[in-house]
Amino acid sequence: MTMPEQPTEPQAHAVHIDGQPGQATIRIGGEALPPGTVTGYVLQHDISAALPMLILHTRQPDGVAFQGLARVAVGVAKTSADQICEFLNAVDPERLDQEALNRADYGGGPGATARAMLMTLTEWARNTEGGTR
Incomplete structure (x- = not known):
């Protein structure tokens, strides 16, 4: 056929x-x-x-x-959790550490590093090219 x-x-x-x-x-x-x-x-x-x-x-x-x-x-349709995990697995941890600590808005105090990392990851998520391996 x-x-x-x-x-x-x-x-x-x-x-x-x-x-x-x-x-x-x-x-x-x-x-x-x-x-x-x-x-x-x-x-x-x-x-x-x-x-x-x-x-x-x-x-x-x-x-x-x-x-x-x-x-x-x-x-297979990806769930939001699948997409988030895929994004986080592609993040270069050394680059995240460096960029978070070098932020101009890094304020110090309790939770400052985590806050800076979350802000950096949010920016990278909006521009999926940045920060991934």
């Missing part, structure tokens, strides 16, 4: 979403998805990327595992 050729670039489709609390009507290429099919959606757009990405969460008709076209990516 031969597989059909897959496009190398994602295909763009015209999308119209009329979202109301508790319901949404979604049209793809002018065709409305059947009522009750979509249970949720995520619209994600990185401004520097060419196109936004729409992820639809669907409910399929009884007896049908899936019906339709899809690009499939398999992964």
Whole structure:
């Protein structure tokens, strides 16, 4: 069995979403998805990327595992705790120690080093490049 050729670039489709609390009507290429099919959606757009990405969460008709076209990516969603642990595991402890102690706002007193480290980690978390190995 031969597989059909897959496009190398994602295909763009015209999308119209009329979202109301508790319901949404979604049209793809002018065709409305059947009522009750979509249970949720995520619209994600990185401004520097060419196109936004729409992820639809669907409910399929009884007896049908899936019906339709899809690009499939398999992964496990990360929890906030997983992301925090991943970030902390990538921190260079020597650099954290040095930068925390050299902060201009290092005030001294009880908890000063921990406070300076937490402030440094917060800054690094906002800019994920800094402070990691």
